[in-house]
Amino acid sequence: MKRLITLAASAALFTLPALALTTTVDFTEDEGTQTWVFEDDGTGAGGTATAPDGTTGTYTFDAAAATLCGSMPEGDICVTFDAVMDAPPAVGDSMTYTSTIGTTGTATITAIVE
Numbered sequence: 001m002k003r004l005i006t007l008a009a010s011a012a013l014f015t016l017p018a019l020a021l022t023t024t025v026d027f028t029e030d031e032g033t034q035t036w037v038f039e040d041d042g043t044g045a046g047g048t049a050t051a052p053d054g055t056t057g058t059y060t061f062d063a064a065a066a067t068l069c070g071s072m073p074e075g076d077i078c079v080t081f082d083a084v085m086d087a088p089p090a091v092g093d094s095m096t097y098t099s100t101i102g103t104t105g106t107a108t109i110t111a112i113v114e
Contacts, residue, residue, distance in 0.1 A: 022113040023089065029105035077101065 023038045034052050038059075041047040046060040049070070057072035069078040079097045094108040 022111075023109060024111035026108050026110050027105055028108070029103060035110070 021040060025036050027034045027036065037050045039048045048056055049059055050056050055073060057070055059068060059070040061068045063084055066081045066084045067078055069076065077100055079099045081095050081097045089109055091109050091112055094106050096106050098104050
């Protein structure tokens, strides 16, 4: 389930219309940091995520609600962010979040490839 939480959290960092093709994000929670790679589907509202172990899943994002929902083999989960970015994403941008199962953390963009 932790893998799914991280998937959902990362997508909100880069769900604006002018997205990079691939974005790498570090997720930090009390238990440590995980690095994820995200590929936008071209809509700015979802795409594919790859976990540190190579497992892939999908995500969707509702910008108006600042809520992202992710789907991984182990299940579905949603996260709500403290805010929605109002500018294109950049390396170093961070966002805090709370999941539907009560976990919290910070996601930070570490690489963007267009």
